Amino acid sequence: MLxxxxxxxxxxxxxxxxAEIIRRDLDAQxxxxxxxxxxxxxxxxHTAHGEWGPVNYPLVPGHEIAGIVTEVGxxxxxxxxxxxxxxxxxxDSCGECVNCQKGEEQYCLNGNVPTYAGVDKYGEPTQGGYSTHIVVTEDFVVQIPDGIELDAAAPxxxxxxxxxxxxNHWGAGPGKKVAVVGMGGLGHVAVKIAAAMGADVxxxxQSLSKKEDGLEFGAKDYYATSDPETFEKLAGNFDLIINTVSAKIDIDAYFSLLSLDGTLVNVGAPPEPLEVNxxxxxxxxxSFAGSMIGGIRETQEMLNFCAEHSIVPKIEVISADQIDEAYERVLASDVKYRFVIDTSTI
Structure with a gap:
């Protein structure tokens, strides 16, 4: 063990x-x-603060991990x-259920093993990427294309x-009008990807403070949701809305922006329930839908797509001593747009 x-x-x-944690000896794979x-x-x-349920502390978070292979089974x-x-x-996942067999391991019917705050097949708690090394079975590792720097690849x-x-699932592309709710860590990446897919984004x-960035990232329009006229002007306008906000919002107001047969997909995960009329x-x-992450195959596809279209998140690299400050700044929406820890400072 390491x-x-x-x-x-x-x-x-x-x-x-x-802290110091133990990484298991390498199995064959x-x-x-x-x-x-x-x-x-x-x-x-959310997890560190115990907002999604009981947590087995001590906890090492982090599931946006980029690094170099140093040993293989x-x-x-x-x-x-x-x-x-x-x-x-x-x-990890069971690898045997119908969802795993389809390459949708994130929806494993027996429950996938999260990178942290989970329990692995050995009965040990999983600990994440705020660390110097990790051991993972090869089937849950993806290749980072040469065109993407490791710091930018992490998010x-x-x-x-x-x-x-x-x-991808709801067919964002040419001829589709897509709205992205929120211009934070998730939202700014969603704008870049949707625009690269050819959608009208x-x-x-909440405000127009990030409008210049949004247009630079590929959006054609940018509206403030704090302005009631926004919802009147855009009523029935969108084929697809991606809600990236991890807070309670008036979801019915956003439904009014959908066209006939339009879909609002929630990827933000607020700790409190959303009320729906x-x-x-x-x-x-x-339609009102939810989406988690993607399977390993789709994750590799996403990385290749981002490399092909020169899509990288806008990041701020910090030292490990700045994690608490970074958390406070995320909660205050004071980041453009993703913090990335340089793990050499751990």
């Missing part, structure tokens, strides 16, 4: 501290990855030492696939 450095939190109101960068996702904050065929790789939100392992998957944000849906055969 003892590695990490940053852990001991409770919902505790600060991050230096495992790879050891030296983590170079780890993105900070809003999910990390005896039967590994997909990767070799020196490869640039990534690990996202899950590190794609969650923010990238979380937005690519619904845009509009940003719906069914009449907001049935009047124009609208």
């Amino acid at each position: 003892t590695v450095k990490a940053r852990a939190v001991d409770g919902p109101d505790k600060a991050f501290r230096e 495992d790879v050891l990855i030296e983590i170079k960068f780890a993105g900070i996702c809003h999910s990390d904050i 005896a039967e590994v065929t997909k990767y070799k030492v020196g490869d640039r790789v990534g690990v996202g939100c899950m590190v 794609l392992l969650c923010a990238g696939i979380t937005t690519y998957s619904p845009l 509009t940003v719906l944000s 069914v009449f907001s849906l049935i009047g124009h055969r609208r």
Whole structure:
């Protein structure tokens, strides 16, 4: 077993501290990855603060992992030492259920194994990417294309696939009007991907403070949701709305923006329930859907797509000593647009 450095939190109101954790010995199909960068996702904050249910502390978050393979198991065929790789939100699944067989491991009927705050097949708690190394079975590792730098690649392992998957599934492309709600870590990536797919993209944000960025990222229009006239002007306008906001919003107001047969997909995950008036849906055969991440195959597809279209998130690289400050800034919407930890500082 390998003892590695990490940053852990001991409770919902505790600060991050230096820690050491154990990574397992390599099984035949495992790879050891030296983590170079780890993105900070809003999910990390929800989990660290205990907002999504009980947490087995101490917790090492982080499921946006980019690094280098330093050792491989005896039967590994997909990767070799020196490869640039990534690990996202899950590190295992049953591999046998109908969803896993379809390449949709994120919806494993027996439950996938999350990268942190989960329990692996050995009965041990999983710990994430705020650390220097991780051991993962090769089937849950993806190749990072040479055209994407490792620091910028890290957020794609969650923010990238979380937005690519619904845009891909619901057919964002030429002739489709797509709205992105929120211009944060998820939203700004969604804008870039949807625009690269050929969709007509509009940003719906609380204010116009990030309008210049939104248009630069590929949006054709940008509206403030704090202005009631926005909802009147855009009523019935969109084929697809991607809601990236992890807070409670007036979801019925956004349903009014959907066209006939339009769909609103929630990828943000607020801790409190959203209230839905069914009449907001049935009047124009609208749909309300949810989407998590993508499977491993689709995650690799997303990375290749981003490399082909020169899509990278806008990041701010921080040291491990700045994690608590970064959390506070994310909650205050004071980041453009994703924090990434330089794990050499752990």
